[in-house]
Amino acid sequence: MATENEKPDNEKPIMQEVATTMDGRDITRGFVSPLQLLQPSDTVLRSRGNSDLRLYEELLRDDQVKATWQQRQLAVISADWDVQPGGTGAQDQAAADFLREQLDNIKFDQTTMGMHYGVFYGYAVGECMYGRDGRHVTLEAIKVRNRRRFRFDGAGRLRMLTANKPDGELLPGRKFWTFATGADHDDEPYGQGLGHWLYWPVFFKRNGLRLWLVFLDKFGQPTAKGHYPGSATQQQKDRLLQALQAVHSDSGVALPDGMDIELIEAARSGTADYTELYDRMDRAIAKVTLGHTGSSESAPGRLGGEDMAGDVRDDITKADADVLCESFNAGVARWLTEWNYPGAAAPRVWRKMEQPEDLNRLSERDERVSRLGYRPTLRYVQDHYGEDWEVDNRPPPAAASPFGFAEGDDSVRLRADTMTDRLEREAEPAMAALMEPVRRLVANAGSLQEIRDGLYSLYADMPSEQLAVVMRRAIAAAALAGRADVAEGE
Numbered sequence: 001m002a003t004e005n006e007k008p009d010n011e012k013p014i015m016q017e018v019a020t021t022m023d024g025r026d027i028t029r030g031f032v033s034p035l036q037l038l039q040p041s042d043t044v045l046r047s048r049g050n051s052d053l054r055l056y057e058e059l060l061r062d063d064q065v066k067a068t069w070q071q072r073q074l075a076v077i078s079a080d081w082d083v084q085p086g087g088t089g090a091q092d093q094a095a096a097d098f099l100r101e102q103l104d105n106i107k108f109d110q111t112t113m114g115m116h117y118g119v120f121y122g123y124a125v126g127e128c129m130y131g132r133d134g135r136h137v138t139l140e141a142i143k144v145r146n147r148r149r150f151r152f153d154g155a156g157r158l159r160m161l162t163a164n165k166p167d168g169e170l171l172p173g174r175k176f177w178t179f180a181t182g183a184d185h186d187d188e189p190y191g192q193g194l195g196h197w198l199y200w201p202v203f204f205k206r207n208g209l210r211l212w213l214v215f216l217d218k219f220g221q222p223t224a225k226g227h228y229p230g231s232a233t234q235q236q237k238d239r240l241l242q243a244l245q246a247v248h249s250d251s252g253v254a255l256p257d258g259m260d261i262e263l264i265e266a267a268r269s270g271t272a273d274y275t276e277l278y279d280r281m282d283r284a285i286a287k288v289t290l291g292h293t294g295s296s297e298s299a300p301g302r303l304g305g306e307d308m309a310g311d312v313r314d315d316i317t318k319a320d321a322d323v324l325c326e327s328f329n330a331g332v333a334r335w336l337t338e339w340n341y342p343g344a345a346a347p348r349v350w351r352k353m354e355q356p357e358d359l360n361r362l363s364e365r366d367e368r369v370s371r372l373g374y375r376p377t378l379r380y381v382q383d384h385y386g387e388d389w390e391v392d393n394r395p396p397p398a399a400a401s402p403f404g405f406a407e408g409d410d411s412v413r414l415r416a417d418t419m420t421d422r423l424e425r426e427a428e429p430a431m432a433a434l435m436e437p438v439r440r441l442v443a444n445a446g447s448l449q450e451i452r453d454g455l456y457s458l459y460a461d462m463p464s465e466q467l468a469v470v471m472r473r474a475i476a477a478a479a480l481a482g483r484a485d486v487a488e489g490e
Contacts, residue, residue, distance in 0.1 A: 021187050022154055028187075032154035037168055040190040041183075042122070044199050053121055053148045056195030060120075062202050064282045068289035069194075073116055075317040076324070077109050079351040086337075086345025095337045096347035102139040102336065103349070112324060114144030115179070119320055122191030123180040125150045125158070128332060137339045139332070142177060150178075152189040174335045179327030197288045205281035212274035291316050318353040325350050359385065 024031035032038060040051055049055025059065050083103070085096040111126065118124025129141040151159050151168050158176055159168025180191030232240075286293045291313040329348050337346040362384060366376060381389050 021156075026187060034153060034155040034157075035167070036154050037151045037159065038154060038189065040122070041188055042190070042192055042196055044196050048199065053195075055199070056121055056193065059195055059198050059202050062205070062285070064205075064285045065198060065202060065289070068286050069120060072119075072289055072317060072320065073113055076116060076321050076351065076353075077113050079317075079321060079353050081108065081112075081325075081349060081351045084348045084350065086347050089344070091341050091344035092347070095341040095344040098136065098340060099333055099336060099347050099349070106139055106141050111142045111144065115142075115177070115324060116320060117144075118147070118179055118191070118193070119181055119323070120193045120195055121147055122182055122193035122195075123147060123178065123189070126177040128175060128177060128335075135340075137336065139336060142332070145176075156189055174331075177328065177331050179323065181323050194288060198285060201281045201284040201288070205278060205285075208274055208277040208281070212278070215274065314353065321351040321353050 019025070021029065022032070022034060026032070028041070029038070040046065042051075045051055045053070045055060060069070081103070083096045083100040085092040115124045115126055124144065125147055126142045126144045128139060129143060131138045131140040149161055151161060153159050153168065153170075158171050158178060160171055161168050180189055182192035182194070182196070183190075184192075283293045325348070329346065333349060334346040337344055370376075378389070378391055
């Protein structure tokens with residue numbers, strides 16, 4: 001009989017959730033009622049900000065945080081977005097066209113920028129404003145709300161904090177678009193944003209700057225030191241202190257009898273490594289936000305990392321775009337499809353984060369591949385070089401000679417080059433016909449001896465008539481090329 005620690009393997013799959021966070025089964029949180037608000041597990045947010053996201057809002061006041069975060073945001077927003085049908089049916093295509101029209105009307109880039117702050121804070125909340133056009137449920141707007149107004153309860157449901165309901169008002173389903181990211185497990189509905197990793201670099205930078213200013217003040221202006229006799233009264237001491245304070249602002253001061261003032265010069269010189277601390281924290285901020293320090297430090301030229309300057313890491317920004325699009329597709333896109341096109345596969349919104357391909361390099365590669373005997377399809381040409389291409393079905397120019405040269409050519413060299421290209425194309429099927437029996441022989445032979453004997457028998461039967469025609473034209477082309485060389489040398 002199996003014990004508690006020796007449970008047998010299940011013959012059938014278990015469909016229900018086992019490692020649930022409800023009913024006190026999550027030992028990291030303890031018992032949390034479904035009606036009770038969950039607290040974020042972010043240790044920095046809880047210890048330094050009492051779970052209030054205003055702690056991370058203050059980080060955006062830092063110049064380096066703002067600049068690097070803006071680079072990351074603009075890299076996502078600047079990428080074009082598109083809507084792909086979820087299937088191949090007519091309803092699937094109609095659902096995609098409808099969603100594309102809705103996103104065009106709501107300024108989707110601006111909405112995306114607001115929701116993208118969820119990467120910084122850990123989660124984001126947007127309220128969908130619906131309407132009707134007579135037949136469809138339309139999307140009038142998506143209003144990105146302040147995430148501080150919302151919490152999740154023990155059942156993972158979104159609640160809105162109000163003055164009358166500090167435990168949160170339960171919100172209706174299919175009304176709010178939410179997403180969370182950054183946490184290393186799915187039991188954290190609040191995610192974990194960049195603010196968690198940016199807090200300490202900004203903290204040390206600000207405190208270092210404060211101490212730096214104090215140092216500069218001491219270095220730039222000496223400290224005044226007052227001396228008073230042991231018999232001085234408290235009133236005389238206070239007058240001396242006032243005189244010391246006046247040293248920094250007044251051109252002259254009066255002292256009581258028996259007292260004097262001495263100026264203490266700063267003994268240290270230089271910056272005392274405050275600049276190194278400041279720059280080091282800036283590099284840490286750039287590395288957390290962008291994944292590298294290149295764009296914030298690079299100088300022109302190779303020594304400055306010319307390929308990194310001004311760029312953000314493609315993989316990081318693509319991941320941001322993927323998180324946003326996946327959450328939108330699982331939420332708003334699916335809701336609108338189920339309401340308006342029941343049974344259709346939900347379309348997918350995505351952003352084109354890939355860098356545009358170098359067309360010059362691509363054309364050179366395609367040319368090399370074509371020399372191997374391959375040619376691109378019309379779909380390939382349109383996908384890589386644009387839609388405004390079609391197959392050229394025009395007949396070739398009328399031939400003026402048995403070799404197919406067009407009338408009116410001004411250059412013998414041009415005619416020879418044209419003939420050479422044409423011969424190369426026409427020789428392909430003839431060479432293929434010659435080599436096909438050889439390929440079959442090699443594939444079916446059992447030994448090298450058998451291949452050798454087979455080649456002797458194949459030689460007499462090879463279809464060489466078509467190749468002979470091509471060779472005659474090749475000889476003519478060679479003669480014309482020679483004439484052209486002679487003409488050019490005269």
